[in-house]
Amino acid sequence: MLGIRSLTTTVLYLFVAWQLSAQEQKTTYTLTDWFPYGWEQDGEPRGFLVELALALDEGTGMDSAIALAPVSRVIHLMKSGQYDLSIIFRGDKLEDKVDHLLSFACIRTVVISLKNKPVRLLEDMNGLRVAFSNSGYFINNQRPDLEIEGVQVSSPAMMFRMLLRGRIQAFVTDEAVLAAYRANLHEDYSLSEDDWSLIAEPYFLDALELTLAVPKSKQIVPMKQRLAGIADNPDVRAKVQSIFNRYGLTQATACLDNRVK
Numbered sequence: 001m002l003g004i005r006s007l008t009t010t011v012l013y014l015f016v017a018w019q020l021s022a023q024e025q026k027t028t029y030t031l032t033d034w035f036p037y038g039w040e041q042d043g044e045p046r047g048f049l050v051e052l053a054l055a056l057d058e059g060t061g062m063d064s065a066i067a068l069a070p071v072s073r074v075i076h077l078m079k080s081g082q083y084d085l086s087i088i089f090r091g092d093k094l095e096d097k098v099d100h101l102l103s104f105a106c107i108r109t110v111v112i113s114l115k116n117k118p119v120r121l122l123e124d125m126n127g128l129r130v131a132f133s134n135s136g137y138f139i140n141n142q143r144p145d146l147e148i149e150g151v152q153v154s155s156p157a158m159m160f161r162m163l164l165r166g167r168i169q170a171f172v173t174d175e176a177v178l179a180a181y182r183a184n185l186h187e188d189y190s191l192s193e194d195d196w197s198l199i200a201e202p203y204f205l206d207a208l209e210l211t212l213a214v215p216k217s218k219q220i221v222p223m224k225q226r227l228a229g230i231a232d233n234p235d236v237r238a239k240v241q242s243i244f245n246r247y248g249l250t251q252a253t254a255c256l257d258n259r260v261k
Helices: 002-024 048-060 071-080 137-141 156-164 175-182 193-198 221-232 234-246
Strands: 028-032 039-041 044-046 065-069 086-089 098-113 129-132 149-152 170-174 203-215
Touching (some): 028 048, 028 086, 048 065, 048 221, 048 234, 071 086, 098 156, 098 175, 098 234, 156 175, 156 193, 170 175
Parallel strands (some): 028 065, 129 149, 129 170
Antiparallel strands (some): 039 044, 098 170, 098 203
16 A cells, blocks of 8 residues: 555656646747737736737647746847747847747837927937937937937836926837827826827838747757748738737738738
């Protein structure tokens, strides 16, 4: 009897250890933690990139974990190769570190300003106090050619507040953020009609390619092949396009011939 109990305990221990090992080996998406890309609600990850990751899991039969982190942290992890998968904009000086498995869409960078001092050309930003994130295409490409008072801000929500309170005169974000705010997708990330009445028409800059990225350093060929192969799956294309539609980005996929749409 003691032997049976001991055997049962051993089997149970091995089963639990196997479960823990499987969890440890679970593929993880590391995604940006700002609205609408990713946020936590009721203890669960939500957002645009989160839904894209889940759609890819559904199409491949994978069961990935999702970790949300600030943009600077995501960029650091990508530079060091300490992540499994991410959905990012192509660029950010990461091309030597990253393999882009597939492209989703092109999302434009946008300058938001006030009607009393609207930005209609890139040169209009000269002399202004402008907020932008501490990484990304703008800071690496347009920022060096401008004479602005730059303010690095961690989230678009803070940028909107600073603009409406007169602490900055413009900020740089992207059209996914703008579309989500315009559509009032979340009560915690919305503006009143009075607020919108103060904001000028957006000035759009370059379009950036949104891609599924993996580290070059990771030898995960079967997973890479499985993910790259779903670009031609019509069910996945339809699912991903429905996500773009829901977030007000109905035309974003039109720029790519090899897109997931």
